[in-house]
Amino acid sequence: MSEIGGGSDPPSPPLSVTSSEASKSSGTGFDANRIAEVKAWLVSQFDAAGKDIPDFEYTPRSIAHLHNIATLSQAKTQAATIVANDFRQKAAEYRSQAARIREILEHVGLVQESLPSNVVSSSQVLASVANLLNIRDTELSRTLAQLEDDILPCEAQMEHWKTNLAIMESKERQYLQQYSNYKAMLNRVGYSPEISHGVLVEMAEHRKDLEKKTKPILDTLRSYQDLPPDKALAALAIEDKKRQYAAAEKYLEDVLQSALATSE
CATH class of the missing domain: 4.10.290 (Bacteriorhodopsin Fragment)
Known part of the structure; x- marks a missing residue:
């Protein structure tokens, strides 16, 4: 419930998922369970925010709304926890990979501190462009090879279009010649636009x-x-x-x- 605490939701006690079955046997017990779950969730949220729990009127309607909010908040908190753990794992992998690359660069004498400022700025620009173009492999040769592979079908399509264009131009010249011949024939027989069907x-x-x-x-x-x-x-x-x-x-x-x- 980040709207109350002003930050990410801390873990809260899990809500009961079998409360509907309990309600069938005892409506009073079901309401008591929901009230207990909602109170525990409110305590965890307001304690995390460092605030006191305001007074609530625990009516069936308010309990139902708070229970729905608590369920949704817990689902979002769980999803955010999964994403955060994934980001932490990826960050650890990137740090490990960066350490290996730095070690390799130190062995060949290409430490960033020993490089000229223009080389550092150029490499940073190249990395930014690679990220912008979503090019994970920044080797220019492989990128060009991929572009060449993409060009081949485009060139084949262009050749097909050129062939069709040449055929259409030939047909156009043929039709223009036929039009000129028919026009000359009509002029010879004395045709005028006034003579119609x-x-x-x-x-x-x-x-x-x-x-x-x-x-x-x-x-x-x-x-x-x-x-x-x-x-x-x-x-x-x-x-x-x-x-x-x-x-x-x-x-x-x-x-x-x-x-x-x-x-x-």
């Missing part, structure tokens, strides 16, 4: 109307194509047609009379 459809419908209107006239003209251009020859042709018509009528009458005679 809708205009062509209207012209086709108008053509059909004209054909429908001129069909009777064309049929009449075709009937006169067999007539000779001379008037006298035309009169002779008419007389010849009349004779053919009379001969056909006479032939029909003869056929009918012959048929009637045969039937009688």
Whole structure:
């Protein structure tokens, strides 16, 4: 309960985790256990802060709230203790490693006190950059090797993109050439922007109307194509047609009379 003590929570007596089972058998005993646990926790917290415990009204509601706070505080204290122990262990390992490295440097004559100030400052800057870049191994050669390994797939991807770009540029030139050819072709046939699909459809419908209107006239003209251009020859042709018509009528009458005679 760091809000009360102003610091990290000291270890406090563990709270009962089987109080729910006890409450089923005896509600009075359960309340008494909770009150005892809460009081013990409050004593540990205020004693650690050097303060007196204020007067509390121990109602079921206040006991429930204080018990929840105590449980949460103990869980956080336990987690913080685990993290602190881990940090202490890592610090001990780092101190041991630093001692070994210092011993090695002393053997080769590279103690920090014997190095120039610019070398010390440069090494400190290098260490800061390594920590900033999250590079645990500060050897430049290994870092560059790792970067080279990372570059290989990027270069392969770049080559793929270059190939696709070359294909797209070739297609672009091809389409531009086709566009120029089609434009020149339309100019040769007299195409203008006013000639559109809708205009062509209207012209086709108008053509059909004209054909429908001129069909009777064309049929009449075709009937006169067999007539000779001379008037006298035309009169002779008419007389010849009349004779053919009379001969056909006479032939029909003869056929009918012959048929009637045969039937009688």
